[in-house]
Amino acid sequence: MKIIILGAGQVGSSLAQNLASEANDITVVDTEDLGLAQLQDRLDIRTVIGRASHPHVLRRAGAEDADMVIAVTNSDETNMVACQVAWTLFRTPTKIARVREAEYLNHPELFGGDALPIDVRISPEQLVTEYVQRLIEHPGALQVLDFAGGKVQLVAVKAYYGGPLVGHELSTLKQHMPGVETRVAAIFRRGQPIIPEGTTVIEADDEVFFIAARGDIRAVMGEMRRLDRANKRVVIAGGGNIGRRLAGALEDRYQVKLIDHNRRRSSELAEELGRSIVLLGDAADEELLLEENIDHTDVFCALTNDDEANILSAMLAKRLGARKVMALINRASYVDLVESGEIDIAISPQQATIGSLLAHVRRGDVVVVHSLRRGAAEAIEAVAHGDPRSSKVVGRQVGELKLPPGTTIGAMVRNDRVLIAHHDTVIESGDHVILFLVDKRNIPEVERMFQVPVTFL
């Protein structure tokens, strides 16, 4: 696929990195040459310097035969105009733009139809916010990912001593919880994937990925570990876009305190937010944290745009007694560094957002992609089409599918109904199938399975 990425910021460059490894022709456009040079050094891509919305820049980037334009520059307006230019001048089939400003997002009629030709809008801040929000709603989970509009969720938990299932075979799960259907999709033991079988024994410290309907998540988690009590008091450090959105989303159900060090910003936030308490100060100020009862805080989220500040303030909060701390960390190398230490969850914004873009790059009818374990693994939701003759999946039992190694089918959603996959479940046309791939390199094979041969059309 020929893809043009406009903007070499954090989202743009990590996107380039992810896509370049998947045999795509990538061109990155940016106004600054420094970032581009660094990218080109590392990756096998083309770079163009110039303003992303200018027609001649787009032409130089190969817009004339590009399959997709992904506009992720800093400016909403540039992104929107670039999509308009790409469509009007070059008839680029797929146009994806990052639009952050709620003023625009609140009017969906601005996009598509005879208005702005943007096929997909992504808002990274929104995605990260939702990601953190799900983590707060499910205390104890390392990751919570939505499929089929949230009907099915994939949850990663660390197994602890004391969980009823720990030390037992997976097949006993059914006896433990007769009414609850779930499927363990993968287990990572000391960083190495294990393909779960009925006889696999869960050990303490295993990272277990399981799939279940939304309502069953809590029950299943209780099998792996002692359940944490529900979160109530949340402290957010950093009143940027993510911190602000998160506070707004949580404040009706949780006691939210938001710390920001910028006087003007914090007074704006205080005006905008309703029940949250906005504190002016440094998130790494011990006295401020103690004054605001950090030792009785359930979750501390460090969400500034400074990795180091996030790590340090989260560590401090943990030391002062916060029950669970999370830190937003952009640099991949830091993520590995901190997760073994005091910080409970490192949130990688790239990983949280890249999935929504990957879904559009994938061949076959792939609706949702979630990138896992720093991009090594992937969970996807694909729609099965066709009939038993044309399709490799429709009309077949899950057990008889020739899935690549390390791939499991976790669940299916058929007409809004959640079906947890068993060996004898038959896939029908129109089913949303949720697959877990331990190794991302097998993606093309899975794509091929869900692609419908041209003859079918």
Next chain:
Amino acid sequence: MQLATILRILGLLIAIFSTAQLPPLVVGLVDGEGARPFLVAFGVTLVAGFLLWLPARRARAELRTRDGFMVVVLFWTVLSAFAALPLLLAERPRLDVAGAVFEAISGLTTTGATVITGLDTLPRSILFYRQQLQWMGGMGIIVLAVAILPMLGVGGMQLYRAELPGPMKDTKLTPRITETAKALWYIYLSLTVACALAYWAAGMSGFDAVAHSFSTVAIGGFSTHDASMGYFNSPAIEFVAVAFMFLAGINFALHFTAWRGRTVLNYFRDPEFRAYAAIMVGVSTITVAYLYASGTYPHPFNALHHGLFQAVSIGTTTGFTTTAYAAWPSFLPVLLIFVSFVGASGGSTGGGMKVIRFLLLVVQGMRELKQLVHPNAQLPVKLGGRRVSPQVVGAVWGFFAAYVASFTIIMLALMATGLDQVTAFSAVAATMNNLGPGLGEVGPHYAVVSDTGKWILAFAMLLGRLEIFSLLVLFTPWFWRR
């Protein structure tokens, strides 16, 4: 100061005001009694206005803010003086100057305190005139509060409104002030007509229905009977009165947006309306429950209609009575007097400090408490999800302080004239809040107050009606310096 222009405007106003004598004149002519004072007053007022206007008729200088204050204050004082004329001239009732002026100011400020006894025996022209004064006063207040005061920048609520988005932003509801005044006039008129029809349907005579609709929609409280609403002894009429007093106590800007947008949702989005409704419901509930529990009215329905009526009537600062509520267990009358300090919504015909100011004071007080617990927190004063600027909050605190200070001084002055403490307290509260009936000696009427006392109370009524600052500013030296 543009003295000539002010005189021209004042002359015009007085000349126009002379027509206010015509409807009672007609009533007098129809009844065949009590027409003469109005004929004389009409002539005198018209000529006086003309004489003021004549020398200054060519003055057309631009009015400044200062002149605005002057006009507003003169409007109420001079018109009150002329309004007192027919009352002074009439043979029944026999009033001295203090009494007539008191009655006229009480009418025009929609207070509803009266020095006249034996209303039921007076000529209908006089009765109609009193009701009509309140109605005109009510209209003046609406225009004053919604259209004029914002231009002068007086009072916290106007500033606050200007900063609100959406329907509330329209401090000036239409771009031109004359259009705004016209729109408000229609709303006021339709409320009055609806009220009169409802009274009539509930069993009042035509004359009483019109007369009481005037004083209900104006949140005045004058009645054509000594026993006020109690004369009719009809729960149906009381419920009609409660409904229209409640409606008239809402900011007229809200009525306007509701009428223009054909929706009632805007009421519930407005924090002031929500607070106003909550206060009315809360106070009514307490009153009714207490009346029943204390055994004042053994029958629940009696407790309900008396309690509800009195709570809304005093709470909105109307001042109608169905019964001698001052004789209720003393908790209730004092509670109701205190509620009248909060009063009706800003931009309504009601009096008191206005719900919006009270609300801001409460919100600000809570903010201070919260700040003590979270010293580092940023805690803006917010109303309806919007920040209220510190200047506005400061202005409201200033208003509150001035209100309390004026209240104290006037009350002391009144006690110096020989009134007892309960009477003085309730008389000042009832006049400054433009409520009407007080407690103690001034429960039924104010005839017992000395002339000095009447003058003081008349001043208190003006002070309350002109939102303190616009009147007090005239007493500052800076105002008169060139």
